[in-house]
Amino acid sequence: MREFLLNQRYTSAGEPELGVGVVTEVSKGKVRISFPASDEVRLYSIESAPLLRTVFKPGHTIVDQQGQPLVIEEVKLERGLYLYYGDDRTLSEAELGDVSTSHTVEDRLFAGDVDSPELFALRRETLDYNYQRRISPVHGFVGGKVDLIPHQLYIAHEVSSRFAPRVLLSDQVGLGKTIEACLILHRLLVTGRITRVLILVPESLIHQWFVEVLRRFNLWFNIFDEKRCASLEKGAPEGNPFLDDQLVISSIEFLAGSAKRTQQAVSAGWDMLVVDEAHHLEWSVEEASPEYSIVDLLSRVAKGLLLLTATPEQLGVESHFARLRLLDPNRYADFRDFVKESEGYKDIAAIVEKLSAGKGLTAKEKTLLESMFSKERISLLANKDEQATHNLIEDLLDQYGPGRVLFRNTRLAMSGFPKRIAQLIPLRDEENQRVWIERLRNEFSDDMQGTFESRGGQEFWFDEDPRVKWLLGKMEELEPAKILLICTSKEKVLALESALSKFPEFTASVFHEDLTLVQRDRNAAWFAEPDGAQILLCSEIGSEGRNFQFAHHLVLFDMPFHPELLEQRIGRLDRIGQKKDITIFIPYLVGSPQELLVRWFHEGINAFNANLEGGDMISKLFSSRLLTIAKNTSFEVAETELEVLIAETAEYQKVLKKNLAEGRDSMLEMNSFRPKVAERLIQQIRQEDNDPALETYLTKVFRHFDIEMEDLAARTYLLHPVSFSASVFPAIPREGVQVTFDRQSALSREDVSFLTWDHPMATGAIDKVLSSTIGTASCGLIRRSGKPGLVLELIFVLETSGKQRIDIDRFLPHTPLRVVVDHTGDDVTESFSVAMLNKSVVPGKIDSLLESNLFVETMLPDMIASATEIAEEMGENEIEKGLARMRHTLDHEINRLSALQKKNKDIRVDEIQAAIAERNTLSALIKRARVRLDAVQVIRRE
CATH class of the missing domain: 3.40.50.300 (P-loop containing nucleotide triphosphate hydrolases)
Structure with missing residues (x-):
């Protein structure tokens, strides 16, 4: 394990745009790095920190904290810190001022340290795939080892698109609430919008949740109990054990049994709190159970909240209100107001039902709609305008439905169940x-x-x-x-x-x-x-x-x-x-x-x-009589009484079914599942599933790093290192691991990993290439090109400084900009396509070029300068595109939320304010994006 010391310099493999960072704090198992250039701070686990030590070489120029430059002549390591010698003085690593590593690409080229065109192509391809996966509309959804079930994907998409979502997932038993919650978590974690998560479950479900998030979503959560907390406190008596890990699973019983642990969990702060089996949290107007009180405390400090329960209202309106109160205590402050307000949705629900079924509306219903919208809009319904009808239904669900905080799908509205x-x-x-x-x-x-x-x-x-x-x-x-x-x-x-x-x-x-x-x-x-x-x-x-x-x-x-x-x-x-x-x-x-x-x-x-359905109501009415009958010592008498009870129960259930059908919150159910949105998501995920690009790409990366791919079946392999030195991927053990690129194969085998662009193995491969110097400098040759000469292929990256919890990738991820210039500096990119160069360029030697002063001192610097100007213009265009994408999405959402808030109290003020703040932050970040030269290939034409 590496030894981190104060004042050492590092760059982040995953976020190179942060610049050179300095170690500011080292504690048990953690290292804190400050990145002055981007004004960011990161806390890493020492065991898995994606950090690369920054070492400047002889010939590089560095500066001290007063800005005085030093040309390095010699480098030594002493007591864990580098000492740089030059200009008759010594500069310690601890005394460095504002330094960067942006000179690396040119330095490699001028030093003749070049890779093959094949490796340059691998880097070019890696940058492009990294961009494509980050901007993908299903980024964070493709990686789940799950069936593509429409209602689950719709809910996950809707919830994960919100700022700090606080919702109740209340699908009926068997519809997959746990998968929905995991999909939401996975997307928010993969996109960087959340980092700290606490999952609270009954003791009996701890390991099931641990296995579910690990096997299906490759998320490693740490199980916290008294033993683990006590162990962590031994090493840091004054510390808070809940700050030791970012992803935590714990039992509600554990916290309920310790006021100390509860206070520590509350003070640790969380981006997302997930509570399973939430119907066990007892609350009434008079009092609350200890478990409910603990969740109440945690819900007030957590930015996001997911409550899971299969019985939102069957335990009673008061119990249902108790869960909504956890989601938004300001919105659901008074139980009586809640009961009264719930009655108001019935007229709208009846209209939505009729519109959905293509039935005509009464004059009274039309008048109600005209008062809510306009006569002109409602008149379109008479013309059987399908789009107008669809838009009206969408607006009614959006503006008057209770679906902002509550999602509930029922078996009645679903298909795919067994008999x-x-x-x-x-x-x-x-x-x-x-x-x-x-x-x-x-x-x-x-x-x-x-x-x-x-x-x-x-x-x-x-x-x-x-x-x-x-x-x-x-x-x-x-x-x-x-x-x-x-x-x-x-x-x-x-x-x-x-x-x-x-x-x-x-x-x-x-x-x-x-x-x-x-x-x-x-x-x-x-x-x-x-x-x-x-x-x-x-x-x-x-x-x-x-x-x-x-x-x-x-x-x-x-x-x-x-x-x-x-x-x-x-x-x-x-x-x-x-x-x-x-x-x-x-x-x-x-x-x-x-x-x-x-x-x-x-x-x-x-x-x-x-x-x-309605089992709790049936039990309350008939269970005591059933128990009395069952205990009767005379079976004949009991049987006679049972016949009467069966008849009464069957008759009651007929009435109950009718009441439940009439009282079903159809608006809620429709708002919990929009088939068209779900179908679009599924098509996009399937398109990525069927695209062979990832399989082809990883084959190249694994071959370069000496990882053997042994065929097992179609799109299924055994990965294992060829040699001990090849163990560069922690996810690939010495004995090997079975992987597949086929979703159905993955679902049929628990022991086979499902590789997607979201999988840590894929993101690790990308990081492995981009955090190294692989392909950053290359020299190639094109024979029989018909016209001798020299061209330069350069790959720039338009980068934004990373901000945690801001999903900038949706609008402007790190964007590769490819430029090809000839020896005069003219842009000839269109004449040298990627496909043509990949096919035609063979390895070449750069030595003879470097012996030419004209090439080294004039031609190459001028070509790079010309290409940089072209790339910066391209960068400005990409920045404008990114701003337009961001404004289109967030302005629409902000306007929508502001309009909804006038009619639907489920819209939280802080959600609108957060969306505005996010828009302002994103706008500033996108405008500050800068172009960085990442790779250069010199191509000689003979």
Whole structure:
């Protein structure tokens, strides 16, 4: 590991435009660099700092802090700092003034230190690809190892386009809220708009989130718990452990258990806070839970906030308001005002529904629209003007819908879901039926009360249980298909594991709350492997958050009591993207309390065959009666009462479905998914997926750095260093790594990395080339060109000084400017295309040219000067284009937000102010862009 010392000079490999920086602070694991030329400061991790030591060579001119120049004659290293000798004096690295490294390209050329035309072409290509990937409209979206699902991409695009977004992601179970949140984070991180992120999740989901963001998005988050915080404090007792890393995952339970850690997390400051399972945060007008209070504190210091919940309103209007209050406490300050205001959207929603369905409007509805817009605009509807209708719908959704802070997609509006095939399995034990009914009555009682501590696994009698006998037969029948089994408690899981272990032909893995998070992930991974466990035995903890959609057989070994908990169980497999229909097996003993539950779920609310809505309301109305019936010792009486309850429940659900359909916030759902926007994004991503440019480019880079690409399948390779010295890419271990450029291949293999322009391996390859001198100076020869002479190909880069959290790449990323001049300085770029030079130029020697004083002292400097003038004119044109792109985007957004704010209180004042500030900052940065010479190729024509 490098030793960083105060006053050492470095340049940034990733941001060379910052200039030469000086080390101003070195602490445990961190180094702070100040870049005077660009007035920027960066904090790097010592272990992975993308820094290059700046060393000036004999012949270079440097200046001290008083501006006095020194021509270097000799260089020495002493105690970690360079000493420069010349002009009868010595200048320490610590005494350097304003210095730069802009002379490097010319120096290499004059010294005869030239590369082949092939390497010059590689650098030229690298600069062009770096520009293209940064300005791409899907920059930050192509890199996710995910299916291209329209509603997910739309939400990610809409949210990540905002300044410091604060939204509630509340898609129904199985629609992919976690993927949406990760897409948003990935884009904001890749584009540099955020750097510090805190993800808060229930303890049981920590490792799932860690694996999800790493495997799918190549983002390494650090898991923070008490052990890690205490360890960090040992090295820095006065420090804040939450400042040690930029990307952090922690559990809400951990913070709730420590006021000290909560205060540290709050004081650390975050660009983005993500909270999963937000419906567990309890709040009422009278009081708030500790967990809610912690998130409230963090949400006030975090610039952006993503709340994830599948049940935004089903837990009650008050609970829904509590989450909106976290997003914008000024906007949602009074619960009663919120309830009253929500009623106002119904008339607009009805109009939007009619317009979308192509239905006519009543005179009253037309009058309402005319009062909101104009008679002329509304009159266009009578002419069946499709564009006018579309624009009106867009404006209604934008100006009056509640979709600024809330996104909710429902299964009803989506396609691509599998069918549910329910198989009810009534079981009997002819010899001991009464004994088994009594045993299952006791089991049911324990399930309801959670009293398992005194029970030993053998008391479940699973070696003889009819359900287990059925399960063994079903496993043999379905083998090798994967089976997910969920039951109420870890005690049942352990007892089932013990029973199945007596049959070595069956392999089972377990998943319950007493396992460590690492053990849970390992067991889930073993279940996911093709030759791994055939069945995963889960306690109820497996119902929340986990995704097992590679399986399509679900066994409900017992019944949860709450309808929404049952939906959570089924939702582990019934998810968008599931490729096969799901078979749900429900084994139960005839005459047991479990049979009563099964019948109520199946006949009363059809919960096995269809997605259930309003489960919480159904539970509140009927659960107590159902429990009383199930506990009745007389099965005949219980069955009679159940028939009545089933009829009442079924009738209630009909009314509930109708009310939910009528009360559906259609404006919210329409604003949560714009198909045309999503389709455009998908087309752009697919275009990049299918473009072979990245594959061809990385093949060249890997070959140069001695990384072998071994063919495994179409567009799939094994990468590994040829020699020990070739280990220049940290992401490529000595034993190799499997990669693919094909999205579908990547999705089918967990162990294969998906290479895109967003992948760290691709960005690392670009940085590796551009941070080195590869191809910066070259000499080539064109034979039989018909006209002898000399031309110079120069690549300039129009650079803006980097500003963190300002996504300037959308408008003016580092822009390569290619200029070719002849020996008179005339612009001949059009006569020497890239394709022609790549095909015609062969390596040449520069020695004879350097022996000519005329070439060295006059011709070459004049050619470079002429080319620089041309490049600066090109740069001015690019600056104007960048300003125009920026103004078109941000002026439109600022005007839109200002207009919306008059009608829609969801528009935050700080969002408009931030957009104006961003426009002003971007304008200043773009105007200050400067041209820098990056590479030169001398070409002789013979």
